[in-house]
Amino acid sequence: MVKILIKLSEALVAKPTTAEIILEHKVPINIITAQVTSKGGDYLVEIPDESLATVVTAFRKKGATVTLPKLIEIDKDKCFNCGACVSICPVEAITVAQDKSVNFDQEKCVGSTCSACVEACPARAIVSVKQNNHELENNQH
Amino acid sequence: MKKLVESSGVEVAFREVDVVTTGTFGAMCSSGAIINVGHSDPPMKIEKAWINDVPICHPGAAVDLYIGATAMSEREPFEYGGGHIIEDLVGGKEVELKATAYGTDCYPRTQVKTRLTKDDLNQFYLLNFRNCYQRYNCAVNARDETIYTYMGKLLPKLSNANFSGAGELNPLMNDPDYETIGIGTRIFLGGAQGYVIGEGTQHDPKNRFGTIMVRGDAKQMSPEFLRGASFTRYGNTLYVGLGIPIPILNEGLAKKTAIRDEEIFTNVVDYSVPRKDRPALGRVSYKELKSGAITVNDRRIKVSSLSSLKTARKIAGTLKSWVEHGEFFLTVPVERLPIDSVFKPMRQTAETPFVASVMQTAVTCYETDEIRAIAERMVTLSVNHIIVVDDGDKLDGIVTSWDITRALAEGKTALVDIMTRRVVTAKPDEPLEAASRRMAQHNISALPVIDAKRKVLGIVTAEDVSKLLGR
Numbered sequence: 001m002v003k004i005l006i007k008l009s010e011a012l013v014a015k016p017t018t019a020e021i022i023l024e025h026k027v028p029i030n031i032i033t034a035q036v037t038s039k040g041g042d043y044l045v046e047i048p049d050e051s052l053a054t055v056v057t058a059f060r061k062k063g064a065t066v067t068l069p070k071l072i073e074i075d076k077d078k079c080f081n082c083g084a085c086v087s088i089c090p091v092e093a094i095t096v097a098q099d100k101s102v103n104f105d106q107e108k109c110v111g112s113t114c115s116a117c118v119e120a121c122p123a124r125a126i127v128s129v130k131q132n133n134h135e136l137e138n139n140q141h
Numbered sequence: 142m143k144k145l146v147e148s149s150g151v152e153v154a155f156r157e158v159d160v161v162t163t164g165t166f167g168a169m170c171s172s173g174a175i176i177n178v179g180h181s182d183p184p185m186k187i188e189k190a191w192i193n194d195v196p197i198c199h200p201g202a203a204v205d206l207y208i209g210a211t212a213m214s215e216r217e218p219f220e221y222g223g224g225h226i227i228e229d230l231v232g233g234k235e236v237e238l239k240a241t242a243y244g245t246d247c248y249p250r251t252q253v254k255t256r257l258t259k260d261d262l263n264q265f266y267l268l269n270f271r272n273c274y275q276r277y278n279c280a281v282n283a284r285d286e287t288i289y290t291y292m293g294k295l296l297p298k299l300s301n302a303n304f305s306g307a308g309e310l311n312p313l314m315n316d317p318d319y320e321t322i323g324i325g326t327r328i329f330l331g332g333a334q335g336y337v338i339g340e341g342t343q344h345d346p347k348n349r350f351g352t353i354m355v356r357g358d359a360k361q362m363s364p365e366f367l368r369g370a371s372f373t374r375y376g377n378t379l380y381v382g383l384g385i386p387i388p389i390l391n392e393g394l395a396k397k398t399a400i401r402d403e404e405i406f407t408n409v410v411d412y413s414v415p416r417k418d419r420p421a422l423g424r425v426s427y428k429e430l431k432s433g434a435i436t437v438n439d440r441r442i443k444v445s446s447l448s449s450l451k452t453a454r455k456i457a458g459t460l461k462s463w464v465e466h467g468e469f470f471l472t473v474p475v476e477r478l479p480i481d482s483v484f485k486p487m488r489q490t491a492e493t494p495f496v497a498s499v500m501q502t503a504v505t506c507y508e509t510d511e512i513r514a515i516a517e518r519m520v521t522l523s524v525n526h527i528i529v530v531d532d533g534d535k536l537d538g539i540v541t542s543w544d545i546t547r548a549l550a551e552g553k554t555a556l557v558d559i560m561t562r563r564v565v566t567a568k569p570d571e572p573l574e575a576a577s578r579r580m581a582q583h584n585i586s587a588l589p590v591i592d593a594k595r596k597v598l599g600i601v602t603a604e605d606v607s608k609l610l611g612r
Contacts, residue, residue, distance in 0.1 A: 080166070080368055080380060080449050084293050086433070087301035087445035096433065100451035120294040122168065122370035122380070122447070124220070 002049050003032065004056065007042040007065040014038075018045075021058045027051040052110050053090045060108075067107065072117070074104050078125035085117035085126065142389075143309070146399035155395040160464055160471065163315050164329070164384035164456030165307040167448030168370055170291065171271035171342060172210040172379045173198075174227050174359050177263040178238060180204055185250035190240040191215070192226050203248060207268070210369075210379035222377025225369030227267070230259045231331070232364040265359045267331055267367070271341035273383050275313040275351040276407050279304040279425055279435065281442065284413035289374035293447055295412055299422075302409065302435055302444040307453040308402040308427030312385035313351045315398045321388055322353070323474030329384035329460045330355055332363030334469060337385075337478075345484040353478065355383065366456065380449070384456040386464055388471050402427035409437050415575035417486060496576050497569035499609055500590045500599035505530045508537055512556055516545050526587040528597055529560050535595045538562045539587075566591050567601055577606045 008017060013036060022029050027047060034043035047055050056066045081102045085094050093108035094117060115128040142161050145154045180203065190197040190206055194216040198207040212223040229236055235256050244251045259265050280292035281302045288295050293303040308314070316322050326337040335357025344352045359367075366382030389395050407430075408421035423437045435444050463469035505528045506515055515527055519542055529538040538560040548559045567576040567588040576588055580603050587602040 081451040082167075082380075082449045083446040084303065085445070087303065087443035088294060088296065096446075100449070100454065116294075119373040122293070122372055122378075123368065124371055 001030075001046045002052055003044055003046050004052075005042055005044050005067045006059055007067070008036070008040050009063065010038070010040045012062060012064055013040050017059075017062055017064065021055065021062070025051070025054050025058055027055055029055065053114060056110050057091060065107075068110065072104070072106075072109050072115070073127045073129055075125045075127065078123045079121075080123050080125075082122060084120050084122055088116045088120045090114060090116065142395070143399045143401055146395060151392050151396045151399075154399065155389060155392045158389050158395065160461075161315060161387045161389060161398040162384060162457045162460040162464065163307075163310055163312040163387065164382070164453040164458075164460065165273060165311050165448065166366065166380060166382045166452035166456060167305050167307070168291070168372075168378045169269060169272045169381040169383075170211050170378045172227075172267070172269035172381055173223060174208045174230075175264065175266050175268045176206050176208065178204045178206060178257060179261070179263055181250055181253050181255075183250045184248050185240065185242050185253055186245060186248035187240045187253075188242045190238065192236050192238050193221065193229070195221065195223055195226055197223075211376055213377050219373065219376060220371050222369060222371070224377050224379030227359065227379055228364050228367055228369040230262075230265065231359055231362050231367050233258060259360050262360075267335065267355070267357045267359045267362065267381075269341075269355050269381065271343055271352045272355050272381055273312055273341070273353050274306060275311060275317070275349050276308070276405060276427070277305040277350075278410040279407055279430060279444065280412045281409055281422065281437065282413045283411045283422070288413055289372070290412050291372060291375050291378075292412060293445070294373060299437060299440060299442055302437075302442045303447050304407070304427075304430045304444060305447045306407075306427070307448060307450060308405050308431065309400050310450070310453050310457055312383065312387075313353070314400055314405060316385075316387050316394065317349065317351075317397060319346070319351070319478040319480055320394060321390065321474070322385060323477035325472055325475045326385065327470065327472045328355065328357075328386075329382070329456055329463075329469075330357035330362070331359065331382055332366040333357055333359075333361035337474070339476075340478045340482065343484050344479065344482055346478070346480045346482060348484075350484070351478065366452070382452060382456050384460040386460055386469070386471050402431060409435065415572055494573040494609055495569070496567045496571045496573055496590055496601050499573060499605045500569060500601050501605065503528045503589060503597055503600040505534070505597060506540070506556070507531075508557055508560070510556055512545060512548050512554055512559070515540060515556065519545065526600060526602070528589045528600060529556070530597055534597055536564060536566065536589055536591050536597050539564050539589060541587075564589060568592075569598055573601075573606055573610065576601055577603070577610060580606070 030046040032044045035041050059066050083102050091108050093105045095103050097103050118126045118128050186203045187199050194214045195212050208223045208226050210224040214221040235258050239254050241252045281299050282288045282295035285297045324339050337353050338356050339354045341352030341354045368380040370378050370380050403426050405427045406424050409423040410419045425435045429435050434441050504524050525542045527540050531537050540560045544559040565583050567590050590599045
């Protein structure tokens with residue numbers, strides 16, 4: 001199981017966002033902590049590892065912000081900007097910039113349970129950091 | 142050059158431009174370095190050698206060694222290899238040399254262990270026998286499981302694609318008839334100046350797959366342009382930075398160096414087919430490849446570059462600045478690269494066995510058959526595998542004697558509860574080695590042989606394979 005933090009805007013709180021995702025994708029989502037008012041809020045949920053990409057993408061599609069603790073680290077000195085990791089990434093967290101640098105978006109990354117990029121990196125510049133739930137809890141406001 | 146030719150025409154471009162610089166930075170496996178480590182006292186004729194636990198070739202006399210880029214560490218295979226040693230040495234790091242010998246009257250020493258840096262070496266030359274492929278295939282995987290290749294990690298069912306090469310920036314693409322490139326051409330190699338010493342192995346000019354053999358003083362090079370690399374479950378290699386200045390000697394060269402990515406095409410090749418000639422599923426331009434997605438069979442596939450276009454640009458830029466500042470002088474090759482040589486496949490004097498040659502008639506059953514009847518057939522026909530087919534003889538699943546045992550233990554009576562539906566299969570025209578490897582990978586002892594429409598043609602078992610391959 002993996003924990004993620006979801007932030008909902010006022011508009012999203014007004015709708016049964018989480019219920020819709022559970023029904024649409026038939027995934028179990030267990031709410032651990034929640035601080036939600038009619039103005040919006042955030043809550044920590046637990047989901048099965050294999051549903052991570054699906055759930056994160058689904059929440060983002062609806063406009064929610066999904067955050068995780070730092071799970072993937074890129075060593076900029078080792079990376080030689082080939083881009084082998086780009087097409088492997090299921091959530092498009094890795095992209096090629098105009099100047100052909102490889103950019104990594106921590107916000108989009110679904111982290112160590114995916115780690116598809118780690119073994120695809122010829123420079124071995126990508127390291128998967130074990131998920132630290134404590135760090136995630138500190139992320140809450 | 143590209144913009145100038147477009148806006149002002151070839152004639153003006155020819156008059157105004159003297160040199161076009163090019164660059165590429167990619168995995169070039171047929172690379173390595175020749176080193177001379179000096180003589181020990183007492184002297185030794187090295188027989189076997191390792192640097193940082195990577196086996197090193199000893200092709201010549203006493204203390205000349207060749208570090209092959211793809212040699213893998215015996216302690217950390219796939220993670221550290223010859224390419225990494227070259228990067229470490231170039232970067233000024235100390236490496237550990239271990240060597241053994243049988244000992245002779247003139248070279249009595251039988252073992253040595255020491256630490257060396259590039260400054261301790263007499264010669265340290267990068268000596269690459271095949272670099273700088275003019276263009277390369279775009280790799281995909283049509284099979285239903287991830288494969289790991291020298292073209293990187295390829296996800297199942299064409300879920301991603303990988304390509305290599307700098308396209309319009311590639312040195313040989315800018316002088317495709319090798320008017321200015323040949324033995325003695327001075328080039329950018331690994332951050333220093335090096336030379337082309339001839340055509341590379343597998344040079345295939347007619348198909349626009351030209352290659353070059355190069356040499357350069359590695360002591361002058363930089364690890365920014367020489368990087369050891371690891372391809373998961375494939376092996377180690379070296380990323381090499383290489384650039385060639387093309388003098389614009391005539392209007393033809395002005396036109397040729399104006400080549401654009403949209404004019405350079407390559408095939409999308411299915412790397413899941415374990416053959417020398419793999420099927421091409423389509424044709425794409427380097428422009429499409431560099432855009433991040435290609436279309437194959439009406440499907441959009443995300444595509445990654447395995448070589449660094451950013452570093453390739455930096456190489457072309459550095460070379461340009463060297464030329465402009467008089468730090469680099471162009472040379473006339475003493476002999477041009479061949480333009481008509483051919484790249485032949487191996488002459489094989491023994492026949493390669495294929496699945497079709499050992500395949501046997503499969504015993505089949507239907508999903509609705511009773512387990513007891515299936516068990517009886519296994520005993521009567523003395524087989525361990527029965528293939529489950531539909532009315533049209535198409536593969537539905539497989540049931541093994543082990544499944545029957547399990548059914549008995551768990552009290553199951555319906556075939557559908559015990560049969561395996563996700564079946565690993567083989568094709569009749571597949572080399573037996575490939576089928577055998579797949580059985581070992583999945584820890585199974587038989588593969589149903591099917592055609593393109595999943596119709597069952599037979600079965601190949603581990604027993605039959607070992608009889609033929611002698612394992």
